[in-house]
Amino acid sequence: MNDPLFEVEHLSLAYPGRRGQRLAPILKDVSFTVERGNALTLVGPSGSGKSSLLRCLNRLEEPTAGTVRFDGRDIQALDPRRLRRGAALVMQTPVVFEGTVRDNLRLRPADVDGDLSEARLGQALVDVGLEGELLDRDAATLSGGEKQRVTIARALLGDPRALLLDEPTSALDPPNAALVVETVSRLREARGLSIVAVTHQPELVRRLGGMLLYLVKGEIQAYERVGDLDTRLQAFLAGERAAGVADVS
Amino acid sequence: MSAGVIDLSLWQLALALLLVAAVAIVSIRQALGLERDLLLGSIRTIVQLYGVGLILAAVFAVxxxxxxxxxxxxxxxxxxxxxxxxxxxxxxxxxxxxxxxxxxxxxxxxxxxxxxxxxxxxxxxxxxxxxxxxxxxxxxxxxxxxxxxxxxxxxxxxxxxxxxxxxxxxxxxxxxxxxxxxxxxxxxxxxxxxxxxxxxxxxxxxxxxxxxxxxxxxxxxxxxxxxxxxxxxxxxxxxxxxxxxxxxxxxxxxxxxxxxxx
Structure with a gap:
């Protein structure tokens, strides 16, 4: 059981302020682990540093202090490009590039090899609940939910060990959000992926299970198993659900 | 080389300044509020170009x-x-x-x-x-x-x-x-x-x-x-x-x- 994929210790992050001098603190002394094949959901009010924390895990952000270990190695010692293929980030607003869905799925650095056969691309679409025929579609014509699932498929084609999801459902309407929740939780089980997800969706938290980290103003307020959340967190999640109907932040 | 060039005297330059006066009239009548900048621009045009001209003349000479x-x-x-x-x-x-x-x-x-x-x-x-x-x-x-x-x-x-x-x-x-x-x-x-x-x-x-x-x-x-x-x-x-x-x-x-x- 004790087999961590991510080990985060005393992580702090600050941005240079407006005038370049003062540092604006984003994360303060954050520590947690993510078990292999398990999930961690990051919740908290907006501006609490959830997305920044996620971006520290694949080193899109450079922490000001603390360490992040991925698969037992300090990520400072890894080539960031390899780290990012091992810990694939899916953003809140899906970015698809000009061209077909196939072009989008094949998008990867020239020096990276791997199977990008038609069969595998088609399977990648099926894995995220889309149809294989979608390969020839112009990516710009996809719905929001389809785009998001194509970006998940694109991330999976790099054979990552972890999926980092930054509010994967917040830009989607409820039916599409439900599809993405379904897709992600199925993938975790089927592939033994570790998943770190920033979310406002109680449904996603419940389906992913694992641990929940409640962040307020860059500090950990709670770090608990999803199965036995205390009443305060249950209330927070319920509130998110109530608010989530109208407010898609 | 200068056979066909007509010399420009200072009063001829002054006549050219009347063209700027036309711009000033447009600015005032249309309430463009450009008169101040126009004045400054005209002065800078004269001063900067004269300055450059003098420097160039000196450099050309040596x-x-x-x-x-x-x-x-x-x-x-x-x-x-x-x-x-x-x-x-x-x-x-x-x-x-x-x-x-x-x-x-x-x-x-x-x-x-x-x-x-x-x-x-x-x-x-x-x-x-x-x-x-x-x-x-x-x-x-x-x-x-x-x-x-x-x-x-x-x-x-x-x-x-x-x-x-x-x-x-x-x-x-x-x-x-x-x-x-x-x-x-x-x-x-x-x-x-x-x-x-x-x-x-x-x-x-x-x-x-x-x-x-x-x-x-x-x-x-x-x-x-x-x-x-x-x-x-x-x-x-x-x-x-x-x-x-x-x-x-x-x-x-x-x-x-x-x-x-x-």
């Missing part, structure tokens, strides 16, 4: 290479400042980058035009090198500013696209490549378009000047052709150097985008 180089350095300095101050958002180190870009692009183009194409001897003959350097610097400055402005805009609008590529394992340079391309295009398109209509819409300034000074139009156009080509080269070189160096300010060695600079 024709020493070090005076010419000094003037070129000052011109590059002013162009650097102008290019950087046109960036919508300050970038740390932009001055050094602009100075290097303008120096390299102007230096290379100027050396080729003076040394190989026109074959000016000695190379520092002020009558040739100073106006030619001025035109090259002008193009370099404009294109560096345009490219920088466009790159900043692209980075702001397309940051998510860049980070998506980074997240897929692309290097920083690879991730910003499409944005660099569109910034370079933005800088070069005006020059290429200008080449399409040159001479048809208006006669270029230098050619006009040469013709006024008594050159034959056929010689004037030859010079103008050289000028158009050298400006194209300077534009390409300056925007390329500027963009390549400036884009590194936005990227870290760990292939991260410095979002706080956007």
């Amino acid at each position: 024709a020493r290479w070090y005076w010419v180089v000094l003037i070129l350095v000052v011109m590059t300095g002013v162009a650097t400042h102008a290019a950087v101050s046109r960036l919508p958002k300050p970038i740390p180190g932009a001055y050094g980058i602009a100075a290097v870009s303008l120096f390299v692009s102007t230096g290379a183009t100027l050396a080729y035009v003076i040394g190989v194409v026109v074959q000016v001897r000695p190379w520092y003959e002020p009558q040739y090198i100073i106006p030619i350097a001025g035109m090259i610097l002008g193009s370099s400055m404009t294109s560096a500013a345009l490219a920088g402005d466009r790159l900043q805009g692209e980075l702001r609008v397309r940051a998510a696209e860049v980070e998506t590529r980074l997240a897929l394992g692309f290097s920083g340079r690879e991730a910003v490549q499409p944005l660099m391309r569109s910034a370079l295009r933005a800088a070069m398109i005006p020059v290429v378009n200008g080449m399409m209509t040159v001479g048809l819409v208006q006669l270029p300034g230098m050619m006009t000047g040469q013709i006024l000074a008594g050159s034959s139009p056929l010689l004037a156009i030859r010079y103008q052709i050289v000028v158009v080509f050298m400006q194209a080269a300077a534009t390409a070189l300056a925007s390329l150097f500027f963009i390549r160096l400036i884009v590194d300010r936005y990227l870290t060695p760990a292939h991260q985008l410095r979002r706080y600079l956007l």
Whole structure:
């Protein structure tokens, strides 16, 4: 059981302020682990540093202090490009590039090899609940939910060990959000992926299970198993659900 | 050479000032509020051009290479400042980058035009090198500013696209490549378009000047052709150097985008 994929210790992050001098603190002394094949959901009010924390895990952000270990190695010692293929980030607003869905799925650095056969691309679409025929579609014509699932498929084609999801459902309407929740939780089980997800969706938290980290103003307020959340967190999640109907932040 | 040139006396210049009076009347009647700037602009036009004229006359008279180089350095300095101050958002180190870009692009183009194409001897003959350097610097400055402005805009609008590529394992340079391309295009398109209509819409300034000074139009156009080509080269070189160096300010060695600079 004790087999961590991510080990985060005393992580702090600050941005240079407006005038370049003062540092604006984003994360303060954050520590947690993510078990292999398990999930961690990051919740908290907006501006609490959830997305920044996620971006520290694949080193899109450079922490000001603390360490992040991925698969037992300090990520400072890894080539960031390899780290990012091992810990694939899916953003809140899906970015698809000009061209077909196939072009989008094949998008990867020239020096990276791997199977990008038609069969595998088609399977990648099926894995995220889309149809294989979608390969020839112009990516710009996809719905929001389809785009998001194509970006998940694109991330999976790099054979990552972890999926980092930054509010994967917040830009989607409820039916599409439900599809993405379904897709992600199925993938975790089927592939033994570790998943770190920033979310406002109680449904996603419940389906992913694992641990929940409640962040307020860059500090950990709670770090608990999803199965036995205390009443305060249950209330927070319920509130998110109530608010989530109208407010898609 | 000056056979056909009509001398301009001070009172004739004063008559030209009446043209500005026409602008002032338009500004006042239409409530444009431009009178103050117009006055300042007119004074600056006179003072700056007289200043430059006096300096040039002195340099032409002595024709020493070090005076010419000094003037070129000052011109590059002013162009650097102008290019950087046109960036919508300050970038740390932009001055050094602009100075290097303008120096390299102007230096290379100027050396080729003076040394190989026109074959000016000695190379520092002020009558040739100073106006030619001025035109090259002008193009370099404009294109560096345009490219920088466009790159900043692209980075702001397309940051998510860049980070998506980074997240897929692309290097920083690879991730910003499409944005660099569109910034370079933005800088070069005006020059290429200008080449399409040159001479048809208006006669270029230098050619006009040469013709006024008594050159034959056929010689004037030859010079103008050289000028158009050298400006194209300077534009390409300056925007390329500027963009390549400036884009590194936005990227870290760990292939991260410095979002706080956007």
